[in-house]
Amino acid sequence: MTEPPADGAVRLYERIYSEHPAALYAELRRDHGPIVPVLLENDVFAWLVIGYRELHRVLTDPQLFPRDSRVWNKWGEIPSDWPLMPFIAYQPSMFFGEGSEHQSRYEAVERAFASVDPFELQLRCERIADTLIDDFAGRGEADLLADYAYSMPVLVLAEMLGVPGTRLESVARDLVEALDTGEGALAAHGRVVAAMHDLVSMKRESPGTDLASRIVTTHPGTAEEIAQDLLVVMVTGQEPVANWIGNTLRLMLTDDRFSLTLSGGRRSVGQALNEVLWEDGPVQNDVGRWAARDTELAGRRIRAGDMLIIGMAGANTDPHVRPGSPTGISGNQAHLAFGHGSHGCPQSTREAAEVIVRTAVEVLLDRLPDVLLSVPAEDLVWRPSFHVRGLTGLPVRFSPTLAVGGR
Structure with a gap:
């Protein structure tokens, strides 16, 4: 040796x-x-x-x-x-845990996500995707990362967890800022942690049918540990999923194998999703x-x-x-791309992530069938990180369209 x-x-x-x-x-x-x-x-x-x-x-x-x-x-x-x-x-989260304690906390999250109806999740994703696209559809141009990919997963997750509507946008905004590692990242992270603690208290007092309630009622840990695990769910479901969306859209907009069939190429989306996980995995x-x-x-x-x-x-x-x-x-x-073993992403969370990504890509291509990059492909800039694989921006142009107000 x-x-x-x-x-x-x-x-x-x-x-x-x-x-x-x-x-x-x-x-x-x-x-x-x-x-x-x-x-x-x-x-x-x-x-x-x-x-x-x-x-x-x-x-x-x-x-x-x-x-x-x-x-x-x-x-x-x-x-x-x-x-x-x-x-x-x-x-004190399942991210760092080991043994039977880790396994029981891991299984609480696994069971909660396994209870999600994929068809209901798809409808939720379609509604949120349409709402986001409505905000820029009339402009004829957008940055698909800032205007779309980064907002999609966190809004879906926050709704799934049962974050109150009054706090939905602020939690989504704080999580994106916390993961951006800028000057306000630490303060934003603190606000997200506080929001998770508030969510645990709320669901303990008045549980519902949302994911947070299901996790809280089956989780073996303390309120602090549950809040930490909900934070893990939010963090791992935001940055990787956002970059999976962005990297898939980049592939479909720059590779002839996919871009030639954009206007009617739903059969290519699944192939693009899988290829990205091999070639440009978000983590x-x-x-x-x-x-x-x-x-x-x-x-x-x-x-x-x-x-x-x-x-x-x-x-x-x-x-x-x-x-x-x-x-x-x-x-x-x-x-x-999802890891492996006892700390790999639970199968049910992988399936939920794929629904979010696939729906985000398909709805965008349905709504904006003539979308094209507004810069040469070689001018796209990857983030200088050894941890994540994602672009700094994905500028596009398309024919302006009217808002649909939901599907």
Whole structure:
């Protein structure tokens, strides 16, 4: 087994790979293999797992590679304002939990989403999509991220959870701002946390048929833990789903295999959704897992407390498990875009996310059949993040249409 290299680690934060991450992962795999020594901001050491089989092993062995960040061996070296602190600092949520306690909390969310009628969810999504499109349909131009994709999932989720109508827009706005990491992100995050606590109190006093009520009445945890888990539902259902919508629309507007059939190409939407999860998954890397003890992975010596970054995007490009061309992945859903194992997205939440994304794309193409990019495809800018895969904007033009006021 080889030791962690002192000088050979790759400084991820210095690499410009947001335009073509697959090229970076191919280079890393060629030079380092499936387990890559990397440095994060402040030259903090970690292991990036980009081998599909190796990542599968990490994600299915919570005893050896737990999610609990408190075992990290670098805590004494990390400043409180470290940029990745929000992803790593332990919180009493199912995101960091392990064992039977985690499983029971996970199952409360799973059962709640499993009770959702997909046809009712689709109707809800169609109504919200129409409302959003009505706001810009008459202009003949829009930014499909700012005006549409970023608003769609959070509005759907807030309604599903039973957030009161008077607070719906403010919670949606605060969540988007909190995930934007701008100057107001911390304050916005605090407001979302407060809103989740208020929601738990409300549903405990007067439960209904909404998702939050179903989670509250079956969740084994305290009010604080339930609020934290509702926050996880909101966060994981917003940014990834918004970028899944945006990345799918980009594919359909820029790739001839899809764009040639935009005006009547519903049969292509499902293929586009799946291809995006392989090629441009909304979550590229996740921080992370930590080794519970000294171990070995793909010939690398992993020390107790070492951080492992979950490289979903890199694993999805592993030539050992998939063909080289996008056409070869049609119908293949063995990607790791939703994670895997005890901390993977519950199946019922994956299905709800797909309904939201598919409906968002289909309604937009129905309403604006001649929609086109208003800038060259090569001018679209990807966000410079190793964590998410999403555009900074998706400007389009189309023939102005009247608002429909609902479907």
